[in-house]
Amino acid sequence: MSDKQLTELLSLINQRQDRLAFACKEIADWIDSQGDRPVAGKIRDSLKAVEADEVLVKKTLTSLTLERPLPRFR
Template identity: 85%
Template sequence: MSDKEITTLLTLINHRQDRLAVACKEIADWIDRQGDVPVAGKIRDTLKAVEADEVLVKKTLTSLTLDRPLPRFR
C-alpha cells in the first residue's frame, strides 16, 4: 500500500468518525428532549474521548500529507 493510499484511507476513517460523532450527538440531543437526561449525558461523556483525540488525529493526518521527499533541483 502506497503512502498516498494510506493517507487516503486514514482521512476516510477520520471523516467517518466525524460523521458518527455528529450522529451520536444528535441522538443524545433527541434522548435529552425525551427526558432521559442521564442516558444523554452518558453518550456525551463517551463522545468527549473522541473529541479529545481529534487534535492528535488531525495533526497526524496533516503530517502524513506533508512528510514527503523534497523535490530535487537539477
C-alpha cells in the same frame, strides 16, 4: 500500501468517525429532549474521548499529506 493510499484511508476513517460522532450527538440531544438526561449524558461522556483525539488525528493526517523527501542512506 503507499503513503497516498494510507492517507486516503485514514482520511476516510476520520470523516466517518466525524459523521458518527455528529449522529451520536443528535441522538443524545433527542434523548435529552425526551427527558432522559442520564442516558444523554453517558453518550456525551463517551464522545469526549473522540473529541479529545481530534487534534492528534488531524495533526497525524496533516503530517502524512506533506511531501517528505526520501531518507538518505549512508
